[in-house]
Amino acid sequence: MKDLRAKVRAFLRSRRFVPAVDAWHGGWDEDFTRDLARHHWVGMTIPRQYGGAGRTFLERWAVTEELLAAGAPVAAHWIADRQVAPSLLAFGTDEQRHAFLPPIARGECFFAIGMSEPDSGSDLASVRTRADRADGGWLLTGTKVWTTGAHRAHGFIVLARTSPQAGADRHAGLSQFIVDLRTPGVTIRPIVSMGGEHHFNEVVLADVFVPDTRVLGRIGDGWRQVTSELGYERSGPERFLSTLPLLAETAAATGRGELPRHPDLGRHIARLAALRHLSHGVASSLQAGRPADTEAALVKVLGTTLEGDIAELADHVGAASPLLRTALLRRPGFTLRGGSGEILRGVIARGLGLRA
Amino acid sequence: MTIDPVLLDLMTSVFADRGPTPHGVLDRALWDTLSSCGLTRLTTPEHSGGSGATWTEAAVLLRAAAARGLALPLAENDLLAGWLLTEAGLPSDDILRTACVLEPAGTARGVPWARDAGRIVALWQTGDGWLVADLDPASVHVTRGTNLAGEPRDDVAADLAATRGVPVACHLAEEFVLRGALARALQMTGAMESVLRLCVTHATTRTQFGRPLARFQPVQHLIADIAAETSLARAAADACVREGLTPLSVAVARSCAGHAATTVVRNAHQVHGAMGTTAEHSLHTLTLAILGWRADYGSLHEWDERLTTAAVTAGGELWALIAPV
Numbered sequence: 001m002k003d004l005r006a007k008v009r010a011f012l013r014s015r016r017f018v019p020a021v022d023a024w025h026g027g028w029d030e031d032f033t034r035d036l037a038r039h040h041w042v043g044m045t046i047p048r049q050y051g052g053a054g055r056t057f058l059e060r061w062a063v064t065e066e067l068l069a070a071g072a073p074v075a076a077h078w079i080a081d082r083q084v085a086p087s088l089l090a091f092g093t094d095e096q097r098h099a100f101l102p103p104i105a106r107g108e109c110f111f112a113i114g115m116s117e118p119d120s121g122s123d124l125a126s127v128r129t130r131a132d133r134a135d136g137g138w139l140l141t142g143t144k145v146w147t148t149g150a151h152r153a154h155g156f157i158v159l160a161r162t163s164p165q166a167g168a169d170r171h172a173g174l175s176q177f178i179v180d181l182r183t184p185g186v187t188i189r190p191i192v193s194m195g196g197e198h199h200f201n202e203v204v205l206a207d208v209f210v211p212d213t214r215v216l217g218r219i220g221d222g223w224r225q226v227t228s229e230l231g232y233e234r235s236g237p238e239r240f241l242s243t244l245p246l247l248a249e250t251a252a253a254t255g256r257g258e259l260p261r262h263p264d265l266g267r268h269i270a271r272l273a274a275l276r277h278l279s280h281g282v283a284s285s286l287q288a289g290r291p292a293d294t295e296a297a298l299v300k301v302l303g304t305t306l307e308g309d310i311a312e313l314a315d316h317v318g319a320a321s322p323l324l325r326t327a328l329l330r331r332p333g334f335t336l337r338g339g340s341g342e343i344l345r346g347v348i349a350r351g352l353g354l355r356a
Numbered sequence: 357m358t359i360d361p362v363l364l365d366l367m368t369s370v371f372a373d374r375g376p377t378p379h380g381v382l383d384r385a386l387w388d389t390l391s392s393c394g395l396t397r398l399t400t401p402e403h404s405g406g407s408g409a410t411w412t413e414a415a416v417l418l419r420a421a422a423a424r425g426l427a428l429p430l431a432e433n434d435l436l437a438g439w440l441l442t443e444a445g446l447p448s449d450d451i452l453r454t455a456c457v458l459e460p461a462g463t464a465r466g467v468p469w470a471r472d473a474g475r476i477v478a479l480w481q482t483g484d485g486w487l488v489a490d491l492d493p494a495s496v497h498v499t500r501g502t503n504l505a506g507e508p509r510d511d512v513a514a515d516l517a518a519t520r521g522v523p524v525a526c527h528l529a530e531e532f533v534l535r536g537a538l539a540r541a542l543q544m545t546g547a548m549e550s551v552l553r554l555c556v557t558h559a560t561t562r563t564q565f566g567r568p569l570a571r572f573q574p575v576q577h578l579i580a581d582i583a584a585e586t587s588l589a590r591a592a593a594d595a596c597v598r599e600g601l602t603p604l605s606v607a608v609a610r611s612c613a614g615h616a617a618t619t620v621v622r623n624a625h626q627v628h629g630a631m632g633t634t635a636e637h638s639l640h641t642l643t644l645a646i647l648g649w650r651a652d653y654g655s656l657h658e659w660d661e662r663l664t665t666a667a668v669t670a671g672g673e674l675w676a677l678i679a680p681v
Contacts, residue, residue: 266663
């Protein structure tokens with residue numbers, strides 16, 4: 001594993017890019033992604049038969065850590081690599097795997113996620129996007145929001161209601177669809193962030209036809225499929241390394257005497273080091289097929305709080321870095337995206353037996 | 357980290373039905389039982405009469421005792437005194453020992469369990485290097501004191517001019533602090549896990565406004581944060597045990613445990629309400645112990661400062677410091 005890390009570090013030193021905070025969210029660079037793919041560091045866990053590198057989840061964990069720590073622009077392939085490829089492997093048909101996994105591993109096929117809606121944020125089960133039966137497929141109607149990269153991605157995975165909510169089970173009747181973002185009826189509008197950046201989108205679906213061959217998994221099984229992947233989404237290094245480039249710059253500037261020394265620097269480094277152990281533990285559990293929902297929630301609560309605290313420290317000591325501005329602008333999002341801190345504390349409380 | 361299941365059973369059964377003694381009085385009967393099971397000299401080499409185990413087993417033992425709120429000189433006797441004697445090539449036996457680093461004047465403040473020790477292993481610096489001696493308590497002056505939890509923390513004064521020591525390597529003084537510090541981090545995390553259990557039990561059984569406390573979201577979040585901080589502190593201490601004690605890994609463990617203590621102690625008392633602050637309730641046997649242990653072998657600020665120094669001297673290579681290859 002140390003060899004692998006050393007190789008990635010050598011690659012990163014040889015490549016020209018401006019280190020950024022939160023680069024897995026905002027750093028869209030398709031050339032960089034393809035260069036990574038040539039080194040087999042995109043789609044690492046995809047089996048060789050589908051064009052991937054057939055590596056373990058722990059190896060991917062190490063590579064993503066290195067990329068994020070360097071602030072490398074990895075946003076283009078991030079969602080396809082982290083979420084869509086594992087979902088296709090878990091629930092996709094063989095035809096779907098052959099269609100999407102090889103281009104994902106080549107760094108040529110990019111994805112977005114269509115979960116949240118204007119009236120469905122933390123309460124995901126309340127989604128209203130509807131899929132109605134049509135000849136040979138489904139017609140999708142509804143609006144998705146916070147769809148990162150939809151204006152540049154090829155496709156997105158949509159969670160939609162395939163049968164009306166009946167009775168108390170809010171999680172029944174939901175399904176997932178693989179939707180080509182170039183399909184007629186898809187309208188993509190920017191949601192501009194408070195810093196003036198365009199990463200998020202609103203995606204309106206008006207009678208968008210999705211063939212049966214692009215249903216992901218089983219009709220009615222959407223909730224289980226979505227939640228079974230949360231362990232990966234919540235426990236990865238992107239939940240504690242988003243502001244590492246800023247922390248490194250702050251430490252270096254302190255070393256040069258340009259910033260006052262603050263003991264929170266040490267405190268944050270301790271937490272980062274410990275979070276790495278915790279996150280690695282979750283990765284090991286997932287690799288072994290053990291559920292780790294509560295542990296993943298612990299990582300995300302601690303890690304995303306730390307990401308914000310690092311921005312806070314840099315601001316407290318008067319850091320002059322342009323990274324600080326981005327970090328402060330993005331900070332509110334750290335503890336919102338992928339399950340808010342409050343939702344995650346609820347997950348932890350459930351794991352402890354405090355609530356049903 | 358896994359240990360021999362037979363040893364684990366032994367550690368579990370020996371502490372069953374044992375609880376904290378009032379005001380830090382040493383439970384001699386329990387100590388003798390532990391000694392007869394080979395648990396008081398767990399990591400001392402077998403050729404010196406110990407059990408020849410490692411930090412992995414010691415971590416389980418320290419946590420098991422701490423989880424029950426038991427204050428025992430396990431770390432002092434084995435991981436510090438026993439280790440120093442082994443390093444110095446001095447003989448050891450089943451007599452209860454503590455250990456300390458003496459100032460040039462021959463004094464040490466807040467030495468754990470000095471009043472109860474049959475021998476006090478001292479480490480001190482002279483012009484010619486570091487020396488170790490296995491002192492008879494009759495030859496030193498012990499002034500009694502206690503920490504926040506009532507555990508003995510006594511001042512010791514020895515007459516160094518009249519004391520002969522065995523020369524040892526100079527790095528032992530730093531290693532002494534690292535070993536003591538990690539032992540306290542392990543004890544703190546063991547106690548924190550018990551605090552978490554107490555909070556869950558209390559919140560699910562105590563009813564207010566017609567429903568269990570656990571049904572109130574603010575209470576759930578207080579306890580979720582206890583769980584999060586405890587798991588982080590545990591992961592850091594486990595990593596030290598697994599990957600070896602280094603100045604950096606121990607500092608990480610102590611920083612995480614120390615800051616976790618702030619949240620764990622505050623939130624646990626908040627969840628328990630006024631009843632948790634009484635002598636009758638067992639919560640304080642854990643929370644006060646956690647705070648007492650946090651003050652041993654370096655303050656929280658000192659550990660954060662060590663890490664800050666490491667970060668600012670990393671010369672722009674902060675990530676390589678955190679994730680060495």
